[in-house]
Amino acid sequence: MSDFISVQHDQHIYTISIDRPNAKNALNIDMYTSLANILIEANNNDSVRAILLTHTTEVFCSGNDMHDFLHMSQGTLNNSDSRQQVERFMVALLNCRKPIVAAVNGAAIGIGTTLLQYCDFVFCSPHTRFQTPFTPLGLCPEFASSIQLEKIIGTRKAKAMLMMGEPMMASEAESLGFVNQVVDSPFHKAQTYVKQLASLPPNAMRNTKALLNASSIEPLLACIELENQLLFDLLAQPEAKEAISAFLEKRAPDFSQF
Numbered sequence: 001m002s003d004f005i006s007v008q009h010d011q012h013i014y015t016i017s018i019d020r021p022n023a024k025n026a027l028n029i030d031m032y033t034s035l036a037n038i039l040i041e042a043n044n045n046d047s048v049r050a051i052l053l054t055h056t057t058e059v060f061c062s063g064n065d066m067h068d069f070l071h072m073s074q075g076t077l078n079n080s081d082s083r084q085q086v087e088r089f090m091v092a093l094l095n096c097r098k099p100i101v102a103a104v105n106g107a108a109i110g111i112g113t114t115l116l117q118y119c120d121f122v123f124c125s126p127h128t129r130f131q132t133p134f135t136p137l138g139l140c141p142e143f144a145s146s147i148q149l150e151k152i153i154g155t156r157k158a159k160a161m162l163m164m165g166e167p168m169m170a171s172e173a174e175s176l177g178f179v180n181q182v183v184d185s186p187f188h189k190a191q192t193y194v195k196q197l198a199s200l201p202p203n204a205m206r207n208t209k210a211l212l213n214a215s216s217i218e219p220l221l222a223c224i225e226l227e228n229q230l231l232f233d234l235l236a237q238p239e240a241k242e243a244i245s246a247f248l249e250k251r252a253p254d255f256s257q258f
Contacts, residue, residue, distance in 0.1 A: 024062035063110030103190035133165035138240030
């Protein structure tokens with residue numbers, strides 16, 4: 001298991017915490033592997049009835065590890081293996097039969113936003129900012145956000161986020177239905193919710209979630225595969241190399257040559 005992902009199993013609840021403060025909880029490949037393993041284990045463990053996803057720092061998740069992206073763009077990190085671990089996590093989250101509640105504070109960037117599309121309940125603080133800056137980084141949407149985000153928040157806002165990298169603040173996320181509620185203490189609210197979910201009949205809960213998701217699973221899985229193929233192809237292109245290098249060097253990117 002990654003040192004940056006922790007899990008606690010208590011009273012039928014799995015609490016998964018992202019804990020990588022020095023990188024603002026950016027996800028690297030080892031963290032994707034750990035998250036996939038934990039979700040698969042929770043999904044197959046009958047004693048787990050609900051999952052709480054949270055974090056231990058002031059930032060929920062700042063997105064993918066940009067150093068990993070740089071190494072992939074330079075060919076020094078195996079793209080095929082990396083893609084396999086990322087997709088394994090995505091499929092595990094999408095196929096999870098147990099209800100998932102997320103507690104979010106601070107920034108939720110890139111994958112930090114798109115993974116929340118598949119949490120059943122999301123509570124965030126008034127300071128939370130959601131953002132998907134894929135195009136500005138020379139990339140494309142991931143985690144089927146090209147269809148799922150529009151479904152949740154509508155076409156106009158989804159295009160603004162996915163094409164322009166426009167942020168969505170907490171109050172807007174609540175009004176558009178991306179989060180259930182904006183609260184001062186999202187962890188405590190989520191903890192209350194997850195305990196209630198774990199106390200309900202587990203078979204009825206799993207079947208209800210399965211019925212709610214049944215019609216969308218296959219299209220989402222196909223979209224994940226297509227998006228990831230495009231994203232990992234784009235990673236090797238000059239635009240992404242320039243954007244990622246500029247981000248790490250803290251300078252403005254120059255796309256005039258492309």
